[in-house]
Amino acid sequence: MIKIKFLSAVLILFFQLFYSQFKLKSISPSINQEDSLNVKIIETVERFLETQDPKYWLESDFKRFKSPYYEIIGIESGKMESNFYQPSLMEIIPTNEADKKIVKIAYIGYNEKTKSNLIKAIYNIIAVKRNNEIFLSKYIDYYTKDWIIKKEDNITYYVSPMKTYHIEEAEKQRKDIIQLSHFFKIEKFPILYYSATSPEEVFKLKGFDYHPMMYADTSGGFAADYGIIISGNNSEYYTHEIVHLYTAKLFPKIDPFFDEGMATYFGGSGKFDYQWQKEKLKKFLKENPDFDVLKHLNIYERLYFEKETPIPYVVSAVLCEMIISKFG
Incomplete structure (x- = not known):
């Protein structure tokens, strides 16, 4: 148990160091910074963005979602460079609950060559007041x-x-x-x-x-x-x-290749079941006799036939069907 706790602490520290972001690049003038609750929210948001320390997040979110803010881990990186997109606070919006507000953050980068701003995402967080402290929470319940x-x-x-x-x-x-x-x-x-x-x-x-x-x-x-x-x-x-x-x-x-294969075997892919997808794969291979399946086993490759059949998914599903039919 001690080793597990130690390992967990090391992993949290790793994510904090590796994915730590900067302070807010800017705060919209539309936000009332004379409001004491807004001031507390801004302070908490900045501390969280700098450290991504779970202590700034509602504990109940971790029990329900495991990693409630995984969507923005590493979001500041892009094709331009790492840490290219910096967080800007756009709005702090009241809700119909006095102890909750919506925090709207934009991730924006400035391209020196083109002298233009590029936006990566706009992300919402719920700020919750508990015992005179501010905690952040996932947006899904509010939505x-x-x-x-x-x-x-x-x-x-x-x-x-x-x-x-x-x-x-x-x-x-x-x-x-x-x-x-x-x-x-x-x-x-x-x-x-x-x-x-x-x-x-x-x-x-x-x-x-x-x-x-x-x-x-x-x-x-x-x-x-x-x-x-x-x-x-x-x-x-x-x-x-x-x-x-x-x-x-x-x-x-489980290897992602076989994970997607099993999911496709039982549930198809997209709007079509496995049998439909398998027939499309047969058609694809007939029309492309030189296609080397073994060079396309990466399930993250966006390789589609007729915009509907993900080739690596269906290849894996066929292998899964063969294994199940032979070995159970």
């Missing part, structure tokens, strides 16, 4: 405060008010979970499923008003620690990402 909540078996759905809840998709998801639990020999566990309309809304859930990737795709989402699914597919069905929750529990060191 989803008016979302519809539906409970289906072991899944709690948070449904965007901009979409319709589909009970038939939730039922299909329930049946898939029964099959997954049987295959992986693991009991069903609680899943928190955020059902958003699009990747743009997914990024807003994560706290971003703007991020360069929020318009890159028309569908997608991800699985997060502690049984969380965030879907931008306008659907209550996302078996691909739910598979990742199972593999994370059973095989925390």
Whole structure:
């Protein structure tokens, strides 16, 4: 236990040193710095940005999200150089709760060659007053405060008010979970499923008003620690990402190639199931006989066929199917 605590302390120190940022580059004149609460918020935000010390964050967030501010770890780096994008405080916005305010931070870099400013992202944090101290918190609860909540078996759905809840998709998801639990020999566990309309809304859930990737795709989402699914597919069905929750529990060191292969085998990829994807792979290989599969096993390579089939994902899924059919 002592060794584990020591290792945890070393890892926290490493992240603080490696990813430490600078003080706020600027503070918008629209922010009232004569307001005592705003002054406390600015002080806390600056200390956190300098150190990324977890002590400035609500402890309850770590119990729910494991790493509640991972989205901005390393965000100051870009193609220009490391630490190119510096944080600027844009707004401190009141909410309908006296002890909570929205803190809006922009990450902006100045290009000396072009004499122009470049924006990387705009990120929201909730500042919470507790016992005359300020703590920071993840934006997701505030953003989803008016979302519809539906409970289906072991899944709690948070449904965007901009979409319709589909009970038939939730039922299909329930049946898939029964099959997954049987295959992986693991009991069903609680899943928190955020059902958003699009990747743009997914990024807003994560706290971003703007991020360069929020318009890159028309569908997608991800699985997060502690049984969380965030879907931008306008659907209550996302078996691909739910598979990742199972593999994370059973095989925390699983190779990403096979992790995506298993997820694709059971849940397809994007809007299409595995059989559809496999037929597209067959077509792709027939049309590209010189294609060397072994040179394209990196699942982070954005290699798509007909804009729908991620080649490395499906290749891995085929290998998984072969292994399962032969060895069980």
